[in-house]
Every structure is written in structure tokens, then in C-alpha cells.
Amino acid sequence: MRKIVIAGNWKMFKTQAESAEFLSGFLPHLEETPSQREVILCPPFTDLSLISKSLHGSRVNLGAQNVHWEENGAYTGEIAAPMLLEIGVRYVIIGHSERRQFFGETDATVNLRLKAAQKYGLVPILCVGETKQQRDAGETESIISTQLKKDLVDIDQANLIIAYEPIWAIGTGDTCESKEANRVIGLIRSQLTNPLVPIQYGGSVKPNNIDEIMEQPEIDGALVGGASLEPDSFARIVNYQ
Numbered sequence: 001m002r003k004i005v006i007a008g009n010w011k012m013f014k015t016q017a018e019s020a021e022f023l024s025g026f027l028p029h030l031e032e033t034p035s036q037r038e039v040i041l042c043p044p045f046t047d048l049s050l051i052s053k054s055l056h057g058s059r060v061n062l063g064a065q066n067v068h069w070e071e072n073g074a075y076t077g078e079i080a081a082p083m084l085l086e087i088g089v090r091y092v093i094i095g096h097s098e099r100r101q102f103f104g105e106t107d108a109t110v111n112l113r114l115k116a117a118q119k120y121g122l123v124p125i126l127c128v129g130e131t132k133q134q135r136d137a138g139e140t141e142s143i144i145s146t147q148l149k150k151d152l153v154d155i156d157q158a159n160l161i162i163a164y165e166p167i168w169a170i171g172t173g174d175t176c177e178s179k180e181a182n183r184v185i186g187l188i189r190s191q192l193t194n195p196l197v198p199i200q201y202g203g204s205v206k207p208n209n210i211d212e213i214m215e216q217p218e219i220d221g222a223l224v225g226g227a228s229l230e231p232d233s234f235a236r237i238v239n240y241q
């Protein structure tokens, strides 16, 4: 039985004060959340410590949005796995398209980060997906297949989550049709050696489309950006029917 995992990626949004306000609105909704559903919040680094304290005793897990591959060192602006572990982080998003697109992330650095996360006991959420141009050129399958091949070298698939995020659907309101997301996620699964890896869909997931997305048999959860920033909206997604 595969796990259902719903994660909120706050990207570069929310100060500590705004995070505290979010939690006071969001946490009470979790009383309705089925117990086998994994709920993860991935705030900016600056909010992690405060949120970790507030989540103590709650069922929400904490995730970071990136991690460096070294244990420490002269890497200005980077954060290492032991720093995250010490404050209660358990998950980390790696290879998000915004990192690949704006910060020079490559499949080689994604692979290094995945290895480091697993070495220190963090569970990585690996993001893969195609651009609009690649989709229109019929390259979706080959692009994703190449990403998986390169990113997953020497990665333990027993401690891994994958998010299929078509880049053209991120932040655009232009959700990938749920059956198409299901098809691509099925293709991703066919390339894995472990059939139990949870595979999420990400890209304009909203309260009004989560039910349909989660009805699809291959989709094991969602990686939610914009709609995870507002307590009622994220609660509706986490508590989908």
C-alpha cells in the first residue's frame, strides 16, 4: 500500500509572524484529516525553527526547500543536512524546477543533494517535469526519463518521494488534466525499481481540483504551492474527500 503525502511548498513566502498566523488557522483543521495521510509543510529556512517548535506534538511534518551536499564548509548561502535535522526537519524538496531554472541546478547537483539528504536520514521529495515547449515537441516522456535516470543514480528508493510537476502548470492556474497527470505518473512509476515510492502531482493544485486529482489511481498526493499559503485553502486540500 503506497502512502498518501500532501506537502505545502511555501517557496519564498511568509515571515515568522505570518507563519505563526497560518498555523493558528490551519492546525485545528487537522482533527478531520484521516490518520494515514502524511502532511508536510516546507516553509523558507528562516521559518523552520519557529514552526518546528509550534508543530511539536502535532501530526504535521517539517520539510525544507533545499539542502547542500556537504556536511559543512565554505558555501555561502547554503544549508547543510545536520543543520536541518537538528531543528526537526524530516523532508526536503530537491530539484524543484525553480531551482533548475533560476539557480543553475543540474541533474548532477540534484543527485548529490539527494544522496546527502538520504545519508543524513532526510526523505527527499524529488521534482521532475517538462516545459511547455518540451511537451509541445512530444518530449515529455524522454525529458522525464532522462531526469530520473540521472537524478536517481545510487539513490535508495525506499526513502524517496517523487513529485511530477509539469513546469507549464506551476503557478499558472493551468492544471495538467488529471488523467494526463495520472498517465505520466504511471510512466514515472514504470521506471522505478521500488513500486511503493509515493508519487505526487504538483502544478496549480487548488481546493476545487484536489478531489479529481486524488481520484486518479497512480497519484499518491500533491505538492502544493500557492494554495498552501492560506490556512483554509490548504486545509481543504489536505482534507480532500
Ligand SMILES: O=C[C@H](O)COP(=O)(O)O
Binding pocket: 009, 096, 165, 169, 170, 171, 172, 173, 202, 203, 204, 205, 223, 224, 225, 226, 227
Ligand atoms: O512546489 C509546488 C509547485 O511548484 C506548484 O506550485 P503552484 O501550486 O503554485 O502551481
